[in-house]
Amino acid sequence: MSPDLILHHGRFTTLMPGAPEAEAVAITDGRFSAVGTARDLLATRGPDTRVIDVGGRRVIPGLIDSHTHVIRGGLNYNLELRWDGVRSLADAMRMLRQQVALTPAPQWVRVVGGFTELQFVERRLPTLEELNAAAPETPVFILHLYDRALLNGAALRACGYTRDTPNPPGGEIQRDRHGNPTGLLLAKPNAQLLYATLAKGPKLPLEYQENSTRHFMRELNRLGITGVIDAGGGFQNYPDDYAIVQKLADSGELTLRIAYNLFTQNKGAEAADFRAWTKQVRPGQGSEHFRHNGAGEMLVFSAADFEDFREPRPELPVEMEGQLEEVVRVLVENRWPWRLHATYDESISRALDVFERVHRDMPFQGLHWFFDHAETVSERNIDRIAALGGGIAVQHRMAYQGEYFVERYGAKAAAHTPPIARMLAAGVPVGAGTDATRVASYNPWVSLSWLVTGNTVAGMSLYGEDALLDRETALRLWTERNTWFSSESGKKGQLAVGQFADLAVLSADYFSVPADEISRLESVLTMVGGKVVHGTGGFGSFAPPLPPAMPDWSPVRSFGGYAHAPAEARVSHPEAHPAPHACGVHAHGAPAAWRRPVPVAEESTFWGLMGCSCWAF
Numbered sequence: 001m002s003p004d005l006i007l008h009h010g011r012f013t014t015l016m017p018g019a020p021e022a023e024a025v026a027i028t029d030g031r032f033s034a035v036g037t038a039r040d041l042l043a044t045r046g047p048d049t050r051v052i053d054v055g056g057r058r059v060i061p062g063l064i065d066s067h068t069h070v071i072r073g074g075l076n077y078n079l080e081l082r083w084d085g086v087r088s089l090a091d092a093m094r095m096l097r098q099q100v101a102l103t104p105a106p107q108w109v110r111v112v113g114g115f116t117e118l119q120f121v122e123r124r125l126p127t128l129e130e131l132n133a134a135a136p137e138t139p140v141f142i143l144h145l146y147d148r149a150l151l152n153g154a155a156l157r158a159c160g161y162t163r164d165t166p167n168p169p170g171g172e173i174q175r176d177r178h179g180n181p182t183g184l185l186l187a188k189p190n191a192q193l194l195y196a197t198l199a200k201g202p203k204l205p206l207e208y209q210e211n212s213t214r215h216f217m218r219e220l221n222r223l224g225i226t227g228v229i230d231a232g233g234g235f236q237n238y239p240d241d242y243a244i245v246q247k248l249a250d251s252g253e254l255t256l257r258i259a260y261n262l263f264t265q266n267k268g269a270e271a272a273d274f275r276a277w278t279k280q281v282r283p284g285q286g287s288e289h290f291r292h293n294g295a296g297e298m299l300v301f302s303a304a305d306f307e308d309f310r311e312p313r314p315e316l317p318v319e320m321e322g323q324l325e326e327v328v329r330v331l332v333e334n335r336w337p338w339r340l341h342a343t344y345d346e347s348i349s350r351a352l353d354v355f356e357r358v359h360r361d362m363p364f365q366g367l368h369w370f371f372d373h374a375e376t377v378s379e380r381n382i383d384r385i386a387a388l389g390g391g392i393a394v395q396h397r398m399a400y401q402g403e404y405f406v407e408r409y410g411a412k413a414a415a416h417t418p419p420i421a422r423m424l425a426a427g428v429p430v431g432a433g434t435d436a437t438r439v440a441s442y443n444p445w446v447s448l449s450w451l452v453t454g455n456t457v458a459g460m461s462l463y464g465e466d467a468l469l470d471r472e473t474a475l476r477l478w479t480e481r482n483t484w485f486s487s488e489s490g491k492k493g494q495l496a497v498g499q500f501a502d503l504a505v506l507s508a509d510y511f512s513v514p515a516d517e518i519s520r521l522e523s524v525l526t527m528v529g530g531k532v533v534h535g536t537g538g539f540g541s542f543a544p545p546l547p548p549a550m551p552d553w554s555p556v557r558s559f560g561g562y563a564h565a566p567a568e569a570r571v572s573h574p575e576a577h578p579a580p581h582a583c584g585v586h587a588h589g590a591p592a593a594w595r596r597p598v599p600v601a602e603e604s605t606f607w608g609l610m611g612c613s614c615w616a617f
Helices: 038-042 070-079 089-102 127-132 155-160 192-198 207-223 240-250 270-280 320-333 345-363 379-387 400-409 421-424 443-451 471-477 480-486 514-519 537-542 553-561
Strands: 005-013 020-029 031-036 051-054 058-061 063-070 110-111 140-146 147-151 171-175 183-185 225-230 257-262 290-294 338-343 370-373 391-395 428-435 501-505 523-528 531-535
Touching: 005 038, 005 501, 020 070, 031 038, 038 391, 051 147, 058 370, 063 428, 063 480, 070 207, 070 257, 070 553, 089 110, 089 553, 127 147, 127 183, 127 240, 140 155, 140 192, 140 501, 140 531, 147 155, 147 192, 155 501, 171 192, 183 192, 207 225, 207 531, 225 480, 225 523, 240 257, 240 270, 240 290, 257 270, 257 421, 270 320, 290 320, 320 345, 338 345, 345 379, 379 391, 379 421, 391 421, 391 480, 391 523, 400 443, 421 428, 428 471, 428 480, 443 471, 443 514, 471 480, 523 537, 531 537
Parallel strands: 005 051, 005 058, 063 225, 110 140, 225 257, 257 290, 338 370, 370 391, 391 428
Antiparallel strands: 005 020, 020 031, 058 501, 140 147, 147 183, 171 183, 501 523, 523 531
């Protein structure tokens, strides 16, 4: 039987032992049916076989993000102005002013994470005075990581925050000398105040949420992502908040393969949540495009360690072990995989004490459980994780917070944070992801750049050569190694016969571009199950149509996603867009200013005092 599709005239990275490179692939019924030479595969084409010449480009397995918040992100994507990848505060504020002019009352302009102030050449966030000047009447909300939110006067009025509004536990509404809110909200260290404030803004109607989810998926496809594992999130209730994705899955309109974890929503009743869910859904239930993946990343609220590297490491409460053990026993009894947020080695030690105790009574054998983040995990605990058959999902949060970690703990401690090479040497399953959309950008190439170069987005070098990954290993962490975390090993992640035909044709060759250009890569042709889900340039005609972003004033219409602002929306900043090394499309450049030391130790100024933290939820 002749194949449905043949792609040829490319450099195909298969990630298969013994045959790492190929000239062509054939696809039949959504899976790779042959991988080999162009001559052999083209000889098998039939009258109905579609043939695509990829023009000598690098082709890789579709990227998989093992830790993201795509369901929540999709419901809100069309509402958000993204500063991801924008290199100048001047540009960011020009974008904001343009969006203010488009946004009708009573809607808000929202910048919800995915960036750090350190990525700007100005090395700062906008002042509250600048926000109020840019938007005197339109509410503006800016979330910076999980540390702070900036609100202009109109947003304060919309939220009803006055001098009589009390500070919530773990949060602070900063006030002037008269007691009136200034517009700065701080997590101290709990980000609940930031979330609750964001939740006060208008929501999209269901039809628009569906459109928004489709646009967010297409944005991820543009960057070569074909699969994700959704880590749940606060206020992400099952099954209600999963209905849009389920509808798209049922209608065959998902352009990503999504495995989802269930995240407890009720402090003090976590075990009851999981007991109820184990009766509603089982791991693996669903389809090839949308399937259940187990529990987490929140198992019990008491185990959550906030990762504000400007603040001392938090001590988990004494009741954590008992509460965590109760939940883990429920999961093991029902053979549910799980994931657990854990930033610090001290938290991991205490969780492992629980896991080892449960394992003695109820062996974990065959369960794919893992820690998320694990920035400071010790060698001893890596070995304990290996002994229990667990894994570690790492994210590029240090690319956004590395300077703050160095300030608190020193460069020596940062040199192996997280110790990925040691994890791999111990035989622990390791996968990579972003923790998008709030703590870091969803762009996988920023993560791959960090894995290969060891640099933060602001240009600080964190790691020595012994901690860096070669490009193939880094790519494996974003493809075939990530399949372990959704119990799909052998089904995807490689260009191999029998696996899902998920692939990305790249804008430039990942294996030969200068290391500092990896973060600029994207896909020009992305396929999921042999179907084109994104195409641009000469491949644009292959891409399925996408309805315009809704509503018609959506920031996505004007600016797209990651650093995708059109030329007329950008400011010609003297350092942000230098010739000849700046990208004329995405405003990337490499001026020396970006690599200057960041003044994170400056504690005499307003912004120097603000610190930096993020929270995965």
